[in-house]
Amino acid sequence: MLFFRSMSGSTLRRVRAALFVGTVLTTASLPYALSSMAHAAADDSASLDMLEKQMARIQAQQMELQKTLVGMQKQIAAHRAALAHNGKGGSLHHAGTAHTQPEPEDSSEWAEHEPPHGSHTATAMNTRAPHHAAGPDAQPVFSGIDDKPDVEAVIGHRAEDIISHLAENGVGPHPRETVGAQAAGALGDHGVFHMGPVSLILGGFLDASTVLENRHVPSGTFNYWQAMPYPNESRYHTNNFEGSARYSRISLMARGNVDAHSTISGFYEMDFGAGAATTDAYESNSYAFRMRQLYLAYDNSDINFHFLAGQAWTMLTPGRIGIIPRQESLPETIESSMLAGQTWARQLQFRFVQDFFKHRLWLGLSIENPQTLYDTTGFTNNSGTVQLPNGKIATISSNGTGLTNDAPFSNEIAPDIIGKVAWDPSWGHYEAEGILHFPHDRVSSLGAGHNNTAIAGGGGGSMVLPVIPQKVEVRLAGLAGVGIGRYGSVLLPDATLKTNGEPAPIPSVQATGGIIAHPNQRIDVYGYFGYQAAGRRYSNYGEGAYGYGNPAYSNLGCGIELSDLGCTANTRSVMEATIGAWYRFFKGKYGTVEAGAQLAYSRRDAWKGQGGGPDTSMSQIFLDFRYLPFQ
Template structure:
């Protein structure tokens, strides 16, 4: 800017000089022309002009004046340069200040952005904290409720990693009324149904009991790759002088079940103790605790039901929760019937010096009963197929006067069985059929008919038996369930030694089957007159319902009523009644009630 002012002053000075010089030249030229004109006119008056010196002086004065002006302009330019410099410095300082302000503003903006991000993050954190707090509070409340429930209403007892549960236990008040008296408790002895002309058939009986009430204790623990289970189940239906080994090894306090189990995660399961026989139908695979029992009140269940409850050691394998195979070695007990020569013994009453019941028979078992079974669950229903092998032996004495020549007689029996159960009508109906056919397997039918008989020489002969049960169950509502069962146990004739020995002999005296027994000399009445036929079959139709008044967290309260019609037939003999089947029979109509409270 200072340079521009200097150039401008120089140009101004040069212009002034040039103007002065041009004026002087013009004046000189004018003077010359004026002289010429005066000469031509000769008489014109000559005007007096300023002198050159005066003009030069005048120019000097003007120059001096212009120099003064130039100096003034220079001073002004200098002042302006100073002011401009100050303005530039101020502008520079202002720019620096602006830059600093901009930087500070940028920093402030960054800080504000950071603060906004921090505030947003803090808000998110607070929101997450609130959400987590709400979740934690909800979890704590649930845990508190769970702990409170576990303390006030425990589902199980936890002891050193083991869960102990009483689920399945119940208290029962049961009654039974029979049109023909059997002299039983609430469980019915099917092969002792009174014949229609006996004195007992002329009497009815009523009995009430709480002895079927049940206590269950189940302990479950997990160890490595296995689930360990211990199970105990008992009731009060045993008696010290009548407990026996025939079908259920139920000694006082009645040992219904008492077993231990190791279930490996690879599908293998090992179980040992007193349990339901592997022949008993199950609802899932071959698992203990899933047995399908008839839904009846009678603790003897119903005719045709195939089962035992005894000692066993069982091994099973699960293949993809679709197929199961298993095998078991179980306790055995031989039940004789028909002719019984005295030159042999199959077993004896319990040793009075031991722990056995000395009023019951214990057979001399050659080996345990063996059961093999396969179960299928393809997606609709449950299907089973099984086989049983039994090993019998007795001691035979050919001579009535000496033990010389005595020998052990043994034989093998067994049978094959199977069954199925399928759901219908969206699982509101269930249909099932189960059966067992074979030689020497009568013990496994619910009526406990005979397994074997004897030849005249004392050797054993196995009886052909058949048991079957059909079931229809309905659940029209969640509270109500209905059941209908029809089944029976059958044992065939076995005529030996020309009909002189065996089972169901035609020579059996049946002449008194139509006559009520008369008192003997001591006025003790007998069941009937001469009616010596052997049992042919027992058939039963049973129906009833269970209704749950309450089923919830506090357990279950249910009530049931059952009606049963039972018919027992004998093989015909000589002089018997003219029945269609040629033998005597007995029938019974039974009404039962039950009120049960189950622990949750």
């Protein structure tokens, strides 16, 4: 250490250059050495073992060179910090090389964005000179709590996953091993193929999950909280067990360098979460293949510009670093609906992002596909055609036709407009966001009609706090506004109707908080609390009651099994508290095998009407078994 600190800036650069040249020479000799050994092993099966051992030694030598480079970068950073603290200058480069040419930009990029030692991720993806790991399983398998893969051991694979340059914020991208990365669409380590200038990267997992709950909600591990029954339903009084492999997932990314500064990529992620018309739970359980994400992305490292087009997680979804895809901050829960109050949607979008100040400040604008989730309690709704008390007709949606499924699609006049700013200081990740939405319908009478458009929207934010970097982090997120309830996991309504047929956006608020710990590479432990609520929007016309949360609605029969006294019970709020853990008990060349368990408690409260405001609750136990062949 004293030796490194005594070096001048020019000497450090010369040593680093020598190490780089050594690495290049070692790599350059590989084709000849491997080719010679392959020929020698052609007729001697025993030589195949020698070939494998020699490859392992070469990989180990490369690893040592990489570790040495990382160590020198740390010494440089420490020396710069010491000089700045002592008032001797702000940079080792300026202190020791006043009359030399500055280093190339690419060289400084690696030192500037180097992650902390022991990190599972690499946060400096230089697309100008991508590095590929020497083997498909370069990282060590678990041999102890403190045995973590060195940064440079996985940087080749991570370069395939993250394309943008990122600033070190103590949070970093998703560690590839965590379930959070899997939920966001992490790609594989082993399934990397190169076809000329294009790289293909496989990802995904085989999943078998079950849930045991004290209420019968026939939605499997996807929680549909608004279907939680009140005591007037028989489903309230019986337990339910259900299991499925339908949320198994596969993903594919193709990427290539357009030029020295820009990269284009395409990402496709699929599962079997859809239920086809022929799906049944009695025999075949033939759930349908569905598109989760499908988008192309363009990243330019010269002007720090990023573009995305296609179906992806909405930009309202909380992130953990920058504003980039596949780094969404999603709960590690087993339930496929994730968490009550979680902000998310997957939909078509055109996203434009620019980053500043060495990748610390990010500004994003996204034009996204709109939909309005209406509640028409009190009205007569016939497939999107709503009978108004004044005799007119309001058309709020139409069922899909042609190649579109036979389900309601709301009338929309303009896309949702979403803006976000993200800040990555040296500690933590912080976001602020806003959205504009435009509910739209048409009111018709015989021979005449007019259109109505309301203005809705809201704002919110999120943060990730690395309490103990790479070990413990706290996540907080929230969104509030009017007409944006569909962006929460509970799917509370966006709007109802006034008695004259105009859209009436409903106020809503949603929030989540969680603590996530990684005691070692084998274990993820988490605890979350989520909450989502909708306000009242109602009106009366003569003796009729209309809208959402109208106090004139009858809730008299909500507490009596099979009662015919009425139970309107518009949902006021849903909360969920949950804890769980994941344990990875196998990891190697064959991939990763892990199991998870989760306990969850949910509560649903209704707006008060005649007979009060009923409530119901549900307790659940989730179990999951997962195999990730590419990680």
